[in-house]
Structures are given as C-alpha cells and as structure tokens.
Amino acid sequence: MSGFSGSNLGYVYPLKFLFTLLLGRWFGLTPHAGGEHGFAITGTEVPTLMAIYAAGFVAVFGLFVLLYWVAWRRRDRLGLDRIERHDTIASLVSYGAYVAIGLVSLTFALLGKAGFSGLTYMLIGPTQAAVGYGFGSRRPKREESDE
Numbered sequence: 001m002s003g004f005s006g007s008n009l010g011y012v013y014p015l016k017f018l019f020t021l022l023l024g025r026w027f028g029l030t031p032h033a034g035g036e037h038g039f040a041i042t043g044t045e046v047p048t049l050m051a052i053y054a055a056g057f058v059a060v061f062g063l064f065v066l067l068y069w070v071a072w073r074r075r076d077r078l079g080l081d082r083i084e085r086h087d088t089i090a091s092l093v094s095y096g097a098y099v100a101i102g103l104v105s106l107t108f109a110l111l112g113k114a115g116f117s118g119l120t121y122m123l124i125g126p127t128q129a130a131v132g133y134g135f136g137s138r139r140p141k142r143e144e145s146d147e
Helices: 004-029 043-073 082-110 114-137
Strands: none
Touching: 043 082, 043 114, 082 114
C-alpha cells in the first residue's frame, strides 16, 4: 500500500502547484504556499511543473496499458470470450491514447512551451469520444447462450 501512496503523492502533489498557479492567474492572486515564506512558482518553473505532471500522467496510464497488454497476451489462458477480447483491445487503445497525449504534452513541456503542454490535454475528450464511438459501435452483442 505504501507504493501506491508514494506514486499517488508523486503524481498529485505537482498537480496542487499547477492548480494553484492557474487559479492565481485567473483570479489575480499570487500563487504561493508555505505561509510566511512565500514560496512562489515562477514563470520559468512552469515548463518543469508541466513536465513532471506529464511524466506522471504517462506513467499512470502507461501502467494501465501494460496491464491490458498482459491480459491480451494471456487471453486464451484467461478464457476471454469475444466481448471481453473486444473490450480488452478497446481499453488498450483508449489508455494508449492517454499515453500518446501525455507524451505530446511532455514534449511541449520539455521544449519550454508550457501553454501548449497544458492545452494538449484538451484532446482527451475528442479522442475518447472517437475511441468510444468506434469501438462501441463494433462491440459484439451478447447472445442468449453466452449468459
């Protein structure tokens, strides 16, 4: 359980700074934490912050891709039926899209383009809609005998 907490903290903690920075810009506040010390996030640190966030994003969804890949490789041993096989491939593509978006965001962050890095995440909605529509419309129907 401590491994999960550590990875969760490593992913969520930079998000706190990112959220604070965005709220500060939107509402005209100075993003800081730490009370009297006034630890502020400077503009030059934003690409690093976005790179850390993107790396965590890729790591989290990359683990899902790996889990579904293992399930796909063991589909016969697991006894997956045709619907479960379809759903496994759909999940691989869906989580693979998340990883691809995260890698694009990471690339922008490493190039110092933090704004583009953040905007990249707007691709999640249309991408997941396309994956859901594409795989959902081709999903096999469960027959009476399968139940």
